Amino acid sequence: MNQIELPPLAPELAASLADLYRRMEAAYDIVARQLDFSCRGCTDNCCDSYFLHHTKIEWAYLREGLGRLSAEEQARIRRRAHAYRLGAQKALAVGERPALNCPLLREDGLCGLYHYRLMICRMHGVPSSLTFPNGRVQRFPGCFRCQELTAGRSATPTVERAPLLRELARLEQSFAPVGQPRIKMTIADMILD
Ligand code: SF4
Ligand code: SF4
Incomplete structure (x- = not known):
């Protein structure tokens, strides 16, 4: 169990994060349009990808969304999060x-907390990149479907993550000042802890 206590998320910080999320979506949509890419008709489900998350402000925001669901829905999600955690532990072992499947994934294949989902x-x-201060660029090719779409292209539009991550880091610092323990959590952990 994680022992970190989340401070309350001030409304202005929640609004700043929501605004940053909107701009992430806008940056994503520009690249998706340029590539004529969408998730429509995809037979895969990328909500079964295993990710660890590191920002307490995103955790707090996700919890805020969870708190807006009905008690039954919250209980259902918690049960799924328990099952996820056990399954993940077994696989990792x-x-x-x-x-x-992410515990927030609904039966209809949609995200149960779409507006609160993480970065x-x-x-x-879509393809993205991360440019470090020393000029090194890390490239992320996008999902398998997008990679099929971009195969053989000489120039591929990408979302540059650096300014978005810098802003997220600034918000994280305002929410949970440096010195507090770092986190490495699955969405299931964020739901349960
Ligand atoms: S694999 Fe790609 S196209 Fe399919 S749902 Fe995930 S992001 Fe969308
Ligand atoms: S939070 Fe939503 S979008 Fe993210 S993995 Fe879970 S179901 Fe998918």
Whole structure:
């Protein structure tokens, strides 16, 4: 169990994060349009990808969204989060990367907390890049479908993550000042802890 206590999320910080999320979506949509890419008709479900999350402000925002759901829905999500955590522990124990549906994924294939989902969920799909201060660029090719679409292209539009991450880091610092323990959590952990 994680022992970190989240401070309350001030409304102005929540609004700043929501605004940043909107701009992430806008940056994503520009690239998706340029590539004529969408998730429509995809037979895969990338909400079974195993990710660890590191920002307490995103955790707090997700929890805020969770708190707006009905008591039954929250209980259902918690049950799924327990099952996810057990399944992930089993997979990791035998050296496998867990491939389990996110506890927030609904039966209809949509995200149960779409407006509160984390940055990584908003970036997944189209190609992106991360430029470090020393000039090194890390490239993320996008999901398998997007990679099929961009194969053989000489120039591929990408979402540059650096300014978005810098802003997220600034918000994180305002929410949980440096010195507090770092977190590495799955969405299931964020729901349960
Ligand atoms: S991001 Fe890619 S893999 Fe995931 S649902 Fe969309 S098209 Fe499919
Ligand atoms: S939070 Fe939503 S978008 Fe992200 S993995 Fe879970 S169901 Fe998918």
